[in-house]
Amino acid sequence: MPIYEYECPxxxxxxxxxxxxxxxPACPACGSADTRKLLSCASFHVPGGAPSGASSSGGKSCSGCSGGNCSSCG
Structure with missing residues (x-):
């Protein structure tokens, strides 16, 4: 099932x-039906490869980033 990210203007x-x-969908905060779909980052898995967003430190991202490879990951 597709999950989309929305924003209420x-x-x-x-x-x-x-x-x-x-x-x-209507906004859960104010009930406005004038919401817009946002462009979200996709996550995928390549068979035989590391999951998207995995770092070089055993497939786990550090707590200092939201995923992927960053300079603060070990």
Missing amino acids: KCGKRFEEIVFGSDV
């Missing part, structure tokens, strides 16, 4: 929602 709230078809 009225109150600025960002939220994720499972959406089917062309449905547009």
Whole structure:
């Protein structure tokens, strides 16, 4: 099931929602139906390879970053 990230221009709230078809969810904070879909980063796994976002430190990212390889990871 696709999970999309949305933002409400009225109150600025960002939220994720499972959406089917062309449905547009209302903002959970203010109830506005004027929400817009955001472009999100995709995560994928290559068969036989490390998962996307894995670092060189055994497939785990450090607590100082949100994933991927960064200079602070060991």
